[in-house]
Amino acid sequence: MKPAVIIPVYNHGRQIGEVVRRTLKLGFAVFVVDDGSTDGTAQVIEAISGITVLRHAVNLGKGAAILTGLAAAHENKCDWAITLDGDGQHNPEDAGALLDAVSVAERCIVIGKRQGMEEQQNVPWTSRFGRRFSNFWVWVAGGPRVEDSQSGFRLYPVPEALQLGVEARRYQFEVEILVKARQHGMKTKAAPVSVVYQAKGERVSHFRPWRDFMRNSATFNRLIFARIFRVFRR
Numbered sequence: 001m002k003p004a005v006i007i008p009v010y011n012h013g014r015q016i017g018e019v020v021r022r023t024l025k026l027g028f029a030v031f032v033v034d035d036g037s038t039d040g041t042a043q044v045i046e047a048i049s050g051i052t053v054l055r056h057a058v059n060l061g062k063g064a065a066i067l068t069g070l071a072a073a074h075e076n077k078c079d080w081a082i083t084l085d086g087d088g089q090h091n092p093e094d095a096g097a098l099l100d101a102v103s104v105a106e107r108c109i110v111i112g113k114r115q116g117m118e119e120q121q122n123v124p125w126t127s128r129f130g131r132r133f134s135n136f137w138v139w140v141a142g143g144p145r146v147e148d149s150q151s152g153f154r155l156y157p158v159p160e161a162l163q164l165g166v167e168a169r170r171y172q173f174e175v176e177i178l179v180k181a182r183q184h185g186m187k188t189k190a191a192p193v194s195v196v197y198q199a200k201g202e203r204v205s206h207f208r209p210w211r212d213f214m215r216n217s218a219t220f221n222r223l224i225f226a227r228i229f230r231v232f233r234r
Helices: 016-024 041-046 062-075 092-100 125-140 158-162 173-183 209-233
Strands: 003-009 029-035 052-056 080-083 109-114 154-157 188-193
Touching: 003 016, 003 062, 003 092, 016 029, 016 041, 016 092, 029 041, 029 062, 041 052, 052 062, 062 080, 062 158, 062 173, 080 092, 080 158, 092 109, 092 154, 092 188, 109 173, 125 173, 125 209, 154 158, 173 188, 173 209
Parallel strands: 003 029, 003 080, 029 052, 109 188
Antiparallel strands: 080 154, 109 154
């Protein structure tokens, strides 16, 4: 296995430096995708050696950033890619749990199932509700039964992920790719990972409940109607 790490980041200048430095200790190629940040993120990551920085001139969305990273990993002949968020909620050291979940011959997606989200005091209600909401609708849309469909800590088989034809380019990319993977006969697994939620006021989140609820709903509607259409075409 030749894994790379992809870190999509947008205005996480306070956290991204530590996240990247810890990730470098894994010994893998690291691609940091700055998705049009307007704070000090660009300056922070430019000062860190040993990484490949990719940049979007404007904010295109998390899914677009992941695809940019996957394409770069593919060009560098990396057959697996670990994605983790740049806000500090994931522990890069848990990447080993994702890699251990697959054998060399397997080609599947591994989701880092975040542990202790129900117990942590700083976890916002939107994250708890959103996870349950998304898990259910991923299944209804024809995807796998999973317990943490919104986790951004994942392991992807690079060439296969690029060929799934995912349309969403923002947060919804991470739920749509699960549905598309199942449609193409690709398995999804889970591996336990830890999670850290900073206290309110310290954590930078770009999730907007109503806006993203509407985007999620539009994505699920599109996937469900496509599933129904395929059934009637048989």
